[in-house]
Amino acid sequence: MIEVDNLTKYYGTKIALDKVSFTVRKGEVLGFLGPNGAGKSTAMKIITCYLSPTEGSVKVDGLDVFDDSLEVRKRIGYLPETPPLYLDMTVKNYLEFAAKIKGVDKKNLQESVDTVVDKCGLSQYYRSQCRALSKGFRQRVGIAQAMVHNPLVLILDEPTIGLDPIQIVEIRHLIKSFGGEHTVVLSTHILPEVDMTCERVIIINDGTVVAEDTTSNLRSRLPQTEQIYLEIRGNSSQLLSKLEAIQGINSVNEDKCSDNIIIYEIKADNKTDVRPEIAKTVIGENLELLQLKDVSLTLEDIFINVTMK
Amino acid sequence: MRNALAVYVREIKSYFVSPILYIIATVFMLVVGNSFKDYFIRFAMMTMQALRQATNSGGEVPLFNINSYVATNMFAFMNYMFLLIVPLLTMRLYAEEKKTGTMELLMTSPITTTQVLIGKFFSCLTIYFFMMSLTIAFVVIMMIQSNGKLDWGPIFSSYLGTFLLGSAIISIGMFFSSLTENQIIAAAVSLSIIMGLWLLIHSARYITPPYNDLISYFSLSDHLDSFTYGFIGINHIVYFISMTVFWLVLTGINVESTRWRQ
Numbered sequence: 001m002i003e004v005d006n007l008t009k010y011y012g013t014k015i016a017l018d019k020v021s022f023t024v025r026k027g028e029v030l031g032f033l034g035p036n037g038a039g040k041s042t043a044m045k046i047i048t049c050y051l052s053p054t055e056g057s058v059k060v061d062g063l064d065v066f067d068d069s070l071e072v073r074k075r076i077g078y079l080p081e082t083p084p085l086y087l088d089m090t091v092k093n094y095l096e097f098a099a100k101i102k103g104v105d106k107k108n109l110q111e112s113v114d115t116v117v118d119k120c121g122l123s124q125y126y127r128s129q130c131r132a133l134s135k136g137f138r139q140r141v142g143i144a145q146a147m148v149h150n151p152l153v154l155i156l157d158e159p160t161i162g163l164d165p166i167q168i169v170e171i172r173h174l175i176k177s178f179g180g181e182h183t184v185v186l187s188t189h190i191l192p193e194v195d196m197t198c199e200r201v202i203i204i205n206d207g208t209v210v211a212e213d214t215t216s217n218l219r220s221r222l223p224q225t226e227q228i229y230l231e232i233r234g235n236s237s238q239l240l241s242k243l244e245a246i247q248g249i250n251s252v253n254e255d256k257c258s259d260n261i262i263i264y265e266i267k268a269d270n271k272t273d274v275r276p277e278i279a280k281t282v283i284g285e286n287l288e289l290l291q292l293k294d295v296s297l298t299l300e301d302i303f304i305n306v307t308m309k
Numbered sequence: 310m311r312n313a314l315a316v317y318v319r320e321i322k323s324y325f326v327s328p329i330l331y332i333i334a335t336v337f338m339l340v341v342g343n344s345f346k347d348y349f350i351r352f353a354m355m356t357m358q359a360l361r362q363a364t365n366s367g368g369e370v371p372l373f374n375i376n377s378y379v380a381t382n383m384f385a386f387m388n389y390m391f392l393l394i395v396p397l398l399t400m401r402l403y404a405e406e407k408k409t410g411t412m413e414l415l416m417t418s419p420i421t422t423t424q425v426l427i428g429k430f431f432s433c434l435t436i437y438f439f440m441m442s443l444t445i446a447f448v449v450i451m452m453i454q455s456n457g458k459l460d461w462g463p464i465f466s467s468y469l470g471t472f473l474l475g476s477a478i479i480s481i482g483m484f485f486s487s488l489t490e491n492q493i494i495a496a497a498v499s500l501s502i503i504m505g506l507w508l509l510i511h512s513a514r515y516i517t518p519p520y521n522d523l524i525s526y527f528s529l530s531d532h533l534d535s536f537t538y539g540f541i542g543i544n545h546i547v548y549f550i551s552m553t554v555f556w557l558v559l560t561g562i563n564v565e566s567t568r569w570r571q
């Protein structure tokens with residue numbers, strides 16, 4: 001649905017995107033991940049025809065963003081970093097205006113507006129001025145505006161920023177529900193969000209793609225070690241050395257927390273499960289076992305791993 | 310067409326919800342009204358004096374023309390006021406959208422730069438027309454005072470001249486609004502350019518022929534005079550329309566080029 005080929009963008013002499021290529025399949029929800037200033041927004045602005053690329057090409061639904069700009073724009077719903085609201089308009093008038101300029105015809109106008117108002121939970125503010133809305137509700141109106149013409153492709157730049165936790169969950173569900181029928185690209189810094197909503201992730205850093213895969217594949221790419229978190233109560237001088245002696249454990253880090261509570265961070269290879277052995281050792285030393293858990297690698301680790309290189 | 314209309318309607322509504330239009334319109338009416346009052350009283354005293362003299366000396370009562378004593382002055386004053394006011398009307402057209410980010414909505418929607426431009430231009434021209442129409446009140450007063458002897462030709466042509474002037478200076482204001490996201494800068498620069506083009510005629514006399522004719526050709530004021538005297542010259546109409554189109558095209562090019570200039 002979206003084909004980005006060798007995309008390069010210079011702002012003056014500053015390079016924001018350097019030969020970025022990727023494709024997004026129809027119906028896919030793609031997460032766009034990267035630290036501040038990585039070039040996420042820039043890439044999205046080019047896909048939505050707001051900016052022209054310095055080099056390279058972008059095709060949406062087979063149409064070039066440069067040659068068939070208007071046709072591409074009909075197929076795209078876009079939420080910029082700051083929701084583009086006319087503060088002096090009511091939510092109703094604003095969404096009607098957005099629908100009009102996006103080519104929704106007159107007889108479907110009311111229905112389209114009602115649908116997005118419903119989906120984004122805006123009915124309570126339907127007749128309020130945009131100026132009077134809180135940040136989160138402005139964001140919702142921005143999302144509603146992007147979806148009002150039922151576009152094939154949704155480009156959302158940090159869609160859940162400024163929303164409350166409940167709303168975040170709702171919007172994520174909404175975005176997820178868009179997948180399948182629509183193609184969605186969303187950028188975010190919130191890593192669990194990608195885990196929850198996206199099938200595939202593209203991580204960019206300094207204007208280049210550093211990783212591109214499904215979230216589970218990205219996980220398995222990392223060095224195969226396991227982290228175990230152990231918390232005990234009691235006094236033992238020998239536990240540390242006994243733990244280190246266990247087959248499969250690579251390193252142990254001891255951290256005396258408060259009176260009598262000690263925390264161990266254990267790194268083990270993931271061929272054998274060392275947890276039963278650890279539990280036995282702790283009990284054998286006559287200590288109280290408070291917590292023993294497997295801290296598997298999160299997307300954070302992957303993210304830090306690939307962007308720090 | 311439908312897109313341009315949507316933009317047009319949105320802009321008109323936006324003018325009417327902001328207090329600035331009401332403030333500007335009020336100030337405009339107060340100032341133009343006050344100058345009208347001055348011209349009008351001077352005219353009334355002059356006619357009265359002449360009448361007294363005529364009755365005393367038994368001579369004939371000279372005819373004073375209300376058109377040339379009041380209407381012409383009023384229109385000149387109104388045009389001058391519009392030079393100051395229009396930058397305040399046009400400053401927000403693009404600058405505000407750039408500042409608040411709504412430009413990003415317009416530029417990523419299936420609507421062309423030209424459609425946006427046309428919607429915006431005509432919305433401002435409508436507001437201008439609306440303010441201009443307020444002065445019909447003064448024309449009615451003149452009509453009553455002159456017992457219907459008001460000459461309608463110059464009145465009509467003067468309004469036409471003011472309207473054409475409006476379309477030219479609105480397009481200038483729009484261009485400078487599209488250059489910046491700061492409305493104050495947009496207004497200040499438009500005002501200087503409009504004033505410059507207005508006063509250009511005065512610099513013409515320091516320039517050797519044949520360039521002085523060229524300079525005065527570009528001056529806004531030079532093309533307005535004949536309208537106030539009741540002449541509708543095609544060349545002057547062509548001047549104002551080409552001026553409008555020129556600045557509008559420039560605005561369109563500028564807006565479209567922001568896509569690759571960033």
Ligand SMILES: Nc1ncnc2c1ncn2[C@@H]1O[C@H](COP(=O)(O)OP(=O)(O)OP(=O)(O)O)[C@@H](O)[C@H]1O
Pocket residue numbers: 011012014015016034035036037038039040041042043571
């Ligand atoms: N209009 C501009 N003019 C000059 N440089 C710009 C402009 N916009 C962005 N940049 C630069 O381009 C780079 C990429 O910016 P971009 O906004 O795409 O980052 P981002 O990944 O969206 O970051 P964030 O997570 O903070 O939103 C940054 O280094 C930024 O400074």
Ligand SMILES: [Mg+2]
Pocket residue numbers: 040041042081157
């Ligand atoms: Mg960004």
